[in-house]
Amino acid sequence: MSKLPVDLIPAPEARRVAPNFITEVIDADLKAGRHVSVVTRFPPEPNGYAHLGHAFASYLDFMTALDYGGVCHLRLDDTNPEGETQEYADSIIHDMKWLGWDTSRLFYASDYYEQLYGYAEQLIRKGLAYVESVSGEEMARLRGTVDKPGTPSPYRSRSVEENLELFRRMRAGEFKNGDHALRAKIDLANANFKLRDPVLYRILHASHYRTGNKWCIYPMYDFAHPISDAIEGITHSMCSLEFIDNRAIYDWLMDNLFPQAQTGRMPPRQYEFGRRSLEYTVVSKRKLRRLVSEKIVTGWNDPRMPTLSALRRRGATPEAARAFAAQIGVSRTNRTVDLVVLENAIRDDLSARAPRVMAVTQPLKVTILNLEAERTLSLSYWPQDAVREGGDGRVPLPNGERVAPEQAVREVPLTREIVIEREDFSANPPKGFKRLTPGGTVRLRGAGIIRCDEVITGADGEPAELRVTLLDEDAKASGVIHWVSATRGVSVEFRLFDRLFTVPNPDGEVAPPHDPEQPSHEDETKPLNMDFLSYVNPKSLVVTRGMVEPSVARDPADTRYQFERVGYFWRDPVDSRADAPVFNRIITLKDTWGRKEEGAEPRAQSKPKAEKKADAAAPVRAPLSSEQEPVFARLRERGVSENDAYLLAREPQLTAYLEGVSDAQLVSLAPWVVNDLANAIREGSNRVARADLAALVGLVSEGGISARIAKDVLAEAQTSGEAPVRIVERKGLRVVSDEGQLRTAIQGVLDANPAKVAEYRGGKKGLMGFFTGQVMRATNGQADPKAVARLLGELLG
Template identity: 50%
Template sequence: MSAEETSRPTNFIRNIVIDDLDSGKHSTVVTRFPPEPNGHLHIGHAKSICLNFGLAAEFGGGTHLRFDDTNPLKESEDFARAILADVSWLGFEWKELRHASDYFEQLYDYAVHLIRNGKAYVEELSAEQIREYRGTLTEPGRDSPWRDRPAEESLDLFDRMRAGEFEDGRYVLRARIDMSSPNINLRDPVIYRIRNAPHHRTGDAWHIYPMYDWAHGISDAIEGITHSLCTLEFEDHRPLYDWFLDNIPAPCHPQQIEFARGNLDYTVMSKRRLRQLVEEGHVNGWDDPRMPTLSGLRRRGYTPESIRAFWNEMGVSKSESIIDMGVLENALRNDLNVRAPRSMAVLDPVKVVLTNYPEGEEEWLEAPVHPQDESMGTRQVALSRKIWIERADFMEDPPRKYFRLKPGGEVRLRHAFIIRCDDVIKDADGTVRELHCTFDPESRSGLPGASRKVKGTIHWVSAAHGVRAEVRQYDRLFSVPNPLGDKSRDFLEFLNPDSLEVIPDAVVEPEVARGEPGDFYQFERTGYFVHDSEDSRPGSPVLNRAVTLRDTWARLRKAGG
């Protein structure tokens, strides 16, 4: 192993790969990522993607993207295209694009091989009866009355199942292994079931479809996969994976290795429950920015670099855990902090009139695009007699140590000068309509008075130049860390009613309004925002808050809130 290899972060899977290469067991590394095209990928899948693609690339191998398309009732080409887009967006390239359906004929032939060798039979028990005969974790199963069906009879029925002679559920094909095995997965598992439904790739060619456990290992073997990396729920399935490959003339025998899934708090990572959220209208589609799907995270403003950095930091182990959402958010902050251009936006505007600023005049101030990166240059900030500030940056009767604007008080306008509040104009209901202020011309940058200190600095946008924008502020999708933890309650009861706040009349700087979908910014003092990929248009911006400047949830926990 080279010095470069030893300096990289390691884990038990990487060590296995290194040992296999050093011993000559394998001359290359071939991994696979096998999603089922029945929904969008989520942040947990990204862990597997980064592991499979990253590991193979590190050692000069390749990764197959293989769709596990064995259930025509739930799968579609739309989901397949979304998966391809997600993997590409994360920054990975597959060596080959494969489908389990590419191997339907071979999988069928291997099933015939089992039947002929007395290791599979056609079953007539119903699904409920099969469960009953299977036993429990503490009680052995019982042999099916069809377990000793003659091979020729099973071959005939299996062929007719394929031809579409029978209705769904009439028969299944089971492997003949051991009904008394302590591993319940080895108690004659079903390997084929009847599905009289068209497949999105093979059409009406098939009326029987393989189960995942049957298709998975054999597809690995056909493709010459060296290391088949799975999450921990498949650890008890590994003896079945090995049994199938040991009992057919497989071209090779890949090694299955299990690792812990990636779980986050305040969300759910079950594709079935994510589908429920979408289909029942609790969210606005698979790419809703509150969803943990990669399409949702992308739309919210997450970058592929931040997600890769997050999973690299979390590492790979066999210990299940739930990760604090704040860790993922910090990965995004760290990424955007070094490359997001700065701008100013006012989300809840109140007007300020600079009474001593000449009527009808304007000027353009120079401000850095990024305060820590001079190579990004400067930007022009428009200033006029009327400006917008945040309503929260003014208080008529403030508490002690309030350092923003108040009657008779002074603050500095970011990149501009110091202003003093002289008068407060209110509507009939007492709401502040506008503030009349004077500015200190000597407090401009570069003038003698620029060194005069005030304790507060606030952001603002020129009323004459600012553009109205819709801003969407997203929060946790659920109100509790583990929505599935209380089995006595429906997880939907824990949906956070405040997970989305729409601000229809925010004001942004002109260059922000000219942005394209996917462009992101740090709005000074506010957070990181991105143009919505679906709804934002130049001149009519819709901006999603990707993440706050600080972890507000951590502060709330510390304060006991």
């Protein structure tokens, strides 16, 4: 197989996906000639709408392929007819197109049913699969336990002929659901339960949304997915971390059905990355379906939902969704992402594309007593502080045309009767109030300064009308407020959307224990947390009626605006009509959930780049409660870092896991609990005992294993239930410090890179990092870094 020229491998600065452990594998595969191109795939199940987790996973699949000049397939993994529908399939395809992905290479696992069946018969003929006839409960019992190997069922020794006959009769529909199943014949004593003769096919008399009633046996995911990859010529199969144990089945199928010696090409391999969950959100399809079925939301595209169709209806752009996916990074461990990351990606995108106009969401009538006739004002769509540096110096109009900032203006009528936001007036203003008060003054945006002379109250005692005087320009004003003409403005409905849940981890607060014997694909079979609905935010949708500038009525329906001092909005594409406009709030102007001073004014919409980066890097934290503050203080006193102490104090489940440890252990274990075990502990699925974690962290501290490998071991322990240190010993993962082994590895790296050796010896000492990285890669990250540094210095002279 010919090698790909090295100069076709993208430079780090040219990549849209930041270099990570998967791109390192791809680089090595291309350099070694194991593959001559890159083909990836994004394989969602059509059993629900695509959500934000799919935005991240699809970005990784599609963008990685694009970085290498390769292609990515969109494949609907539709092997379970129960719950899969054409509606879900169509919605996923639509969402992928909306994200900007090329969906022309569209495939379905159901397209391969005949081929999959043929491969199953091939395994039977090789003696590698058999028809099982015990019940599901008996099958689970016979698999054994963590400490006890499985027991062969009486049907494991059936002949090839008998297995083929029964399997064909299964296909012909002669048996009821559960009567038989096809199992792989692998290893009933394997520590990985996935290899204890997994089920490949089950009988299921159910109609499929594409194939109808043609089939009554359906392949299991672990059988269909790897073979579909091989059929399509996938080179690198990326999936989330819960499939780490499934990789063994993947490799077993590749080795037995698609060996390189037979096919002439390297079969695909699976690589697992950590999932990215989002605070204040649930993405379990089971829970999303419950939100819809119990009418907590109006449907899968309700703008409060975490689905891509909901994000689109709310008004976020695909550019913002891709920016979010690009920012959250790829690693080997699961992470929880602060929702602020998504919200800031949306704000940053809209800040550059949304013209500024005025709208009033909760009107209070104001009469300008000394305004005799209507005036027409010419106001800028883009105030000076909103115009960004760089680019062509032009700004967009609502119709999409780009013009010089001074040309981006609209006409705004100032009439005798206007409306202002009700909260912009206070009869009894608090200290520091900078808006309108009885006898006080304030500037109307672009129109002049007014003084409140009279307050008319309604029957409820609340202000119903303000009567004001327009003053000369040299008058002083305490602040600036927005307004709309009461007689010329357009009456609209505003939908003020906010976070759907009031706590960061709504589906992890009271999660029941996880059953390790149950599969975890798409989180469909995990026990349902019955209490997550109790955290629904009662103010996640507030509907008001107000007014917008008349110019808005003439703009294209898909225009996104910044309604000054209110937020970013656009017309709802489902419910809005020309005669009854409905505006969705896409996002607020600032984070309203983070720690902030009471009554703080919204920050400026445009900042220098360095300041924006500092804002993005600064942690945005909700204030601790009176119960959490003392916990935080005690943790800090015992030496826990500020960030870890804050996160632990917020979550009693995490602090309970660490209860009773010494100060030294607390300091060493806290970062691992926060960064690597938090999700599992919240969900009740944690399978790593505190003593086992301490033993693993101890190995890291004494230099017996690297932190990177320890994280991989922890992830494996979570899925297998095996003690981390036992995994280390079984796989021989301890740090390599044997000088002979290290010299051999280092010399191999030097021999493979003679040009770089010459450059180093010629004075390019910065290459030491390159050599160190290559040695660590050659030793799977197990080499002792100090010994590597010493021996490299010696061998390089």
